[in-house]
Each structure stands twice: as structure tokens, then as C-alpha cells.
Amino acid sequence: MNKNRLTLELSDQTLEKLEAYCRQSGLSEAAVIQAYLMTLGEPQSVSEQDEIIQRLEREKTDLEILLDNTMAHSDAITAQLQAAKVAAEAANQAKSVFLARMSHELRTPLNAILGFSQLLGKAEALSPPQQEQLTIINRSGEHLLNLINDILEMSKIEAGKITLNLETVDLRALLHDLHALFNLKAEAKGLQLIFDQAPDILQFVEIDSGKLRQALINLLGNAIKFTSEGCVTLRVRMGSQELEVEGRENWVEDRENSARGPLPTTLYPLPSTPTLQFEVEDTGPGIATTELETLFVAFEQTAVGRNTHQGTGLGLAISQKVIQMMGGEIIVSSQVGKGTCFRFYIPVRRSSIAIPASVLPQRKAIGLAPGQPDYRILVVDDHPDNRQLLSTLLTPIGFLVQEASNGKEAVALWQSWQPHLIWMDLRMPVMDGYEAVREIRSLETLLPKIPTNGLTKIIALTASAFKEERKIILASGFDDYLAKPFQEASIWEILVRSLNVEFLYEQQNEDKGEMMRGIDIAPLSITADALDEMSARWLSELQQAASQLKGKRVLQLIEQMPASQATLAKYLRELADSYQFDKIIKATTL
Amino acid sequence: MEIKGQEYQVTYDQAASTVTFQGELALMGMGEYPPIADLLDQTLEDASSQKPATLTLDLRELKFLNSSGINVISKFVIKVRRAGGVKMTIKGSDSIPWQAKSLVNLKRLLPSMVVDLG
Numbered sequence: 001m002n003k004n005r006l007t008l009e010l011s012d013q014t015l016e017k018l019e020a021y022c023r024q025s026g027l028s029e030a031a032v033i034q035a036y037l038m039t040l041g042e043p044q045s046v047s048e049q050d051e052i053i054q055r056l057e058r059e060k061t062d063l064e065i066l067l068d069n070t071m072a073h074s075d076a077i078t079a080q081l082q083a084a085k086v087a088a089e090a091a092n093q094a095k096s097v098f099l100a101r102m103s104h105e106l107r108t109p110l111n112a113i114l115g116f117s118q119l120l121g122k123a124e125a126l127s128p129p130q131q132e133q134l135t136i137i138n139r140s141g142e143h144l145l146n147l148i149n150d151i152l153e154m155s156k157i158e159a160g161k162i163t164l165n166l167e168t169v170d171l172r173a174l175l176h177d178l179h180a181l182f183n184l185k186a187e188a189k190g191l192q193l194i195f196d197q198a199p200d201i202l203q204f205v206e207i208d209s210g211k212l213r214q215a216l217i218n219l220l221g222n223a224i225k226f227t228s229e230g231c232v233t234l235r236v237r238m239g240s241q242e243l244e245v246e247g248r249e250n251w252v253e254d255r256e257n258s259a260r261g262p263l264p265t266t267l268y269p270l271p272s273t274p275t276l277q278f279e280v281e282d283t284g285p286g287i288a289t290t291e292l293e294t295l296f297v298a299f300e301q302t303a304v305g306r307n308t309h310q311g312t313g314l315g316l317a318i319s320q321k322v323i324q325m326m327g328g329e330i331i332v333s334s335q336v337g338k339g340t341c342f343r344f345y346i347p348v349r350r351s352s353i354a355i356p357a358s359v360l361p362q363r364k365a366i367g368l369a370p371g372q373p374d375y376r377i378l379v380v381d382d383h384p385d386n387r388q389l390l391s392t393l394l395t396p397i398g399f400l401v402q403e404a405s406n407g408k409e410a411v412a413l414w415q416s417w418q419p420h421l422i423w424m425d426l427r428m429p430v431m432d433g434y435e436a437v438r439e440i441r442s443l444e445t446l447l448p449k450i451p452t453n454g455l456t457k458i459i460a461l462t463a464s465a466f467k468e469e470r471k472i473i474l475a476s477g478f479d480d481y482l483a484k485p486f487q488e489a490s491i492w493e494i495l496v497r498s499l500n501v502e503f504l505y506e507q508q509n510e511d512k513g514e515m516m517r518g519i520d521i522a523p524l525s526i527t528a529d530a531l532d533e534m535s536a537r538w539l540s541e542l543q544q545a546a547s548q549l550k551g552k553r554v555l556q557l558i559e560q561m562p563a564s565q566a567t568l569a570k571y572l573r574e575l576a577d578s579y580q581f582d583k584i585i586k587a588t589t590l
Numbered sequence: 591m592e593i594k595g596q597e598y599q600v601t602y603d604q605a606a607s608t609v610t611f612q613g614e615l616a617l618m619g620m621g622e623y624p625p626i627a628d629l630l631d632q633t634l635e636d637a638s639s640q641k642p643a644t645l646t647l648d649l650r651e652l653k654f655l656n657s658s659g660i661n662v663i664s665k666f667v668i669k670v671r672r673a674g675g676v677k678m679t680i681k682g683s684d685s686i687p688w689q690a691k692s693l694v695n696l697k698r699l700l701p702s703m704v705v706d707l708g
Contacts, residue, residue: 065698065699066668069699070657070664079687
């Protein structure tokens, strides 16, 4: 290389830049080129170039390892997260199972507590303070049961275990039931309970009656609980799907003071779908604006709610969830000192089949109507208390009752005693209810002919709260099921349904109310027909004798009744025998 | 010196030349890691000036580390190698699933490093 002469080739771009720099700086081209040459630095040796290449190679290797490691790490943490998810799901499942078990364990003893306190309540020998104490036991038990149900319900909703069960429902009957359920409570507090039903509401609709009842019971229960004077009103009417928000005549709508729950997660109904609109309005203390915000949040309670130390704070959260599940929405508006109004709608479909679900009023059976066979009833339960409860209910009515403490004994008794009906607990030691029913059903197939009284009806007694299990029960050979703890009336209902047993019922004491005209109340209507056959004179004599507590005269008058009136005569005689003259007057006054 | 987040904690014990990671480290992307990378750089600087030059990362309580996080630690291991002369140890736990695999892999970047999964 000639050391005195160096030819430097510059790219056009570099040359342009140098020229521009010279122009701007005013420096001579030679000086600029000299400075430029100095920035180029010293030429590198071959070994230095190799060094750079090696370093780059190492960095490349590092980056490759880094990439490999990152991918491997990513796989490892994905696997770890997946395992954690599986574990969490298993824990959630375990929680559900635990809740179901716990609910069973809690309900079983509650069954005995509630059942026996109801039974004791019938005893006439109790002193007023004892009666009152008994009422407290009963009320506390009911309260405990409600708490258990609420907590269970909420966890089922959160676990996504609740599904919509559409069925054909007699809406008027459902409302009638609700009225009957709350009227006494309202009266006891001096409140007026008004059910205002629009004349055009569909009678037979396809809805999830369980959920609708749940929502209404909660809202009405709250309204009555928190209102100390005035009235609680339920308004029901048909509507389009949106909630109407215009103010009512006597209602000042305070838009700022209203809260809307989150939008329903279910699909909106088609625009043509009719909706049922419900309004539960009270004249209670009202809810402050700040509290409206958290009104539908689980475990939050209003100040009033906390002060009364009642409930779990789950009621409204559950109501909102079930209304949303039905495709509806709930809103609330309230004014402190004036009252609160909850409004919700649910889409409904007119039922294609107009069969009234048999909605029997809560009746108390007091005996068997004459002319019926001696029914043999087997009670199977490993808890002696629960067996005794059923026996104590059934025996005085006139049933023959035997008891068994497990499935094996039940099968043996079925063979030797041939009961008409078996009340069968599901969870028992030695042999559980499912297995017992399987054995009995398979033994039945070996019978030479079907017995004259038909195959034995087997009713499952279950403390399970899960609907799925109920389906399994019916698929396992049971004819029906009864959830524990049970209402006495359900026992009679099931016996009527399964064996066509005819009962004599105690007359209803409470007036069902003018609102509910047209809903049939069985014992009254029987009495009405029957009394038509008796003369007016006979009637007035009977009532007079009864009002003067002349037992002998009453019995004489009953003797005059024709044979066709044997059932009624027997009933009246029993009333007279037990000195229930007030009931005689009530039963014969129409 | 320590850096604390909602789910994690990184503590530097200068006397023991040890950085302890605890909790779950899942910062989003490389953008959120610089404070931790800076802290690691600091420990390397401190360790290099000591005799003997040792440095320990204690990850036994680090239950979770996302990909960006392993990247930060990997790059730090490379820096340690380049600095030269620093004896590095990583303590891990074989009861935390990701550690058994990823920590051993780090040795590929610094074969002299001790990985202790005790």
C-alpha cells in the first residue's frame, strides 16, 4: 500500500452530507475531510475481527439458550397453573359436597325439633306461657332453617348449580298461597296486606314457580318485617318487557334515589314476549341512598336489618339472582320515612296446557273419612326421633304404623306385613333407602299376581336440597319424595296423592280474605253443599246451642242429620266432643 | 434494600450477598421489571468488589415467576458470567414445580453456577 497516497471511496450519500456540513459550518473541505478521517478510527486486525465474531457467536448462543429456557419455563408455569386450576375446581367441588352434607346434617335434627314442636302445639294441656315458649322454639327453628336454606342457596347459585325449571303454574293459586302465607303475619303486626291483581293476568303460565315464589316470599317477607304500620301491597299485572318507571299517583319517584342491579346475564326475552310485572310496596322506614348501592350485594345488610339482628343479608342478593335467571330485572326505589318499592318483571309464556297444579290449602287432617281400608304404613328411618314423629302424626288419625330402622328391616317387614305405603329415609346404616327400594321393586316382579291393594307406594324422605338428587330419587323406584323438614300438610297431601286416602280436615280458622274469592277451599265447599240439605231452622238451632255451649243439645241435633251426611256429622260430633263450639259455628256459618 | 409488590417481595441482604425472592412475581412484560433488574445489577457490582466474590439468589419462597421474570434472571446470569470471578449460587425448592426445571436450565448460561434445590 502506498503510504503517501490513499484513495478513499465515499458513497454519494456521505459525500452529500460532507458537502452540506461544509456549507453550513463554513469550514474548508480539507479540514472537514481530515476530521472525518479521524472518526474512522484505526483499522482492525484479523484477530480482532475474529474476536468480535466469537463474541457475537457467544451472544447468539446465549440468546438461543435464553429463548429455549423461556419456552421451557413457559411450559412449566402453564403446567403449574393448570394443576392449580384442577386443584381449585376439586376444592370447589369438595365445598359443594360439604355444603350438601352439612345441610343434610343440620336439617335432620331440625326436622325433629320443628315436627315435635308443631305436634306439641296441638296439645291442649299446655299453659299459655308454655304455648308461648313453644312458639318461640318453633319460630327459632324456622328461622334457623331459613338461614341454612339461604346460605345453601347462595352457594349453589355461586357454584352455577341452579337451573331454570319451567313448568305450568296456576298463577292465581300461587298468589293465593302467598297471601295465605303472609296474611296472618301481616295481621299480627296490624298491617294491611293488599294483593292487587290486574284482571288480565294469565292464569296458567310457564314459569319457574319455585324461583318466583322465592323472590316474592323474600320481598313480601322483608316488607312485612320492616314495616311497623300502614300496608304492604303486591301489585301484579301484565306488561311489555321493560319496567315502567313513570311515577304512580301516590308514589313520588325519586330517580336519584333508586338503584338498578347489574343487567341480567341471561338473554333478553324476545320483544313479543309478554312479561309479568310485580311491585312490592311498603310504608316502612325506607332505605337511605347510600344503602341502596349495596342493597343487592351478598352479606350486606341495611342499618335497619342489622339492628333487628335478623337474616343473613342474602335475601335480596338471592332474589336478584333468581329474577335474573328467569330473564328479568329488579329495581328498587325508596324514600326514607315513606317506604320502599321493589319492582321486577319476568318474561312469561302462556301455558299450552291448562292443567291446574293441585294447590291444596294447608290443611290439618284430624281423622280418616269412614269406609276406608285399614291402611298399613311403614316408617323407615335410622333416627328414632324422626320415626316417632311420623308415627305420632299418623297413628291418631287411624293408620296402622310400624317402624324399621334400616333398609334391611324394611324389606323384611314389607314381605311379612305388606304395607300400603312406606316412608323411606335415604341415608341409613346397614342398607340405605335406594338399595331397599331396589330390593322391594325386584321382589315385586316375582309376585304371582299384583296384590289387591296395588303395589306398595314408597316415598323417599330426603334432607337433600339438590334438585338433581330428586330426579335420581324418582328414577330409582320411589313413587314420590318428601323433603325434610316437612310441613304436616305435605304428609296428608302425599297420602291423598298416593293412596287416595280421604281425610277429615280441621276447619280453617282464618278467613282467607275477600281478595281471594273464587279459589276453592275444599272443607268449606263440602260443608256448604252438605248444609244446603239441612233446614234453616235446624241450622239456627245448632248455632244457638253451640253459642250457648249446650253440648248435649248440639249432639242431639247432629243425630238428626241424614245418613248421606255421615261425614259431616262425624266431623261435627268430633268438634262437639272436643268442645270446639266456636268451630261448629264457624263451619256452619256461610 | 427491598422491592415490594402486592404479591411479591424482593430483598437484598448486602452483608450476606444474597437476594431473596418471595411470593408470586408476574409483572407485565419487560417494562415493569427494571427496578428488579437494577437491584440485581447493584448486587453484582457489590459482589465483584468483595473477596471472595460470591452472590446468592434465594428463590425458595418464589412460588410463581412468569416468562418476563425468568428472562430478567437469565440475563442477570449472563451478566455474572461476563463479569467473571463471581461465584454464584441459586437456591430453589423442588416442591415448586417450575423451579426444578427452569433453575437447572439456567446452568447452561453459567455452568459454574451452583443450583441447590434442597
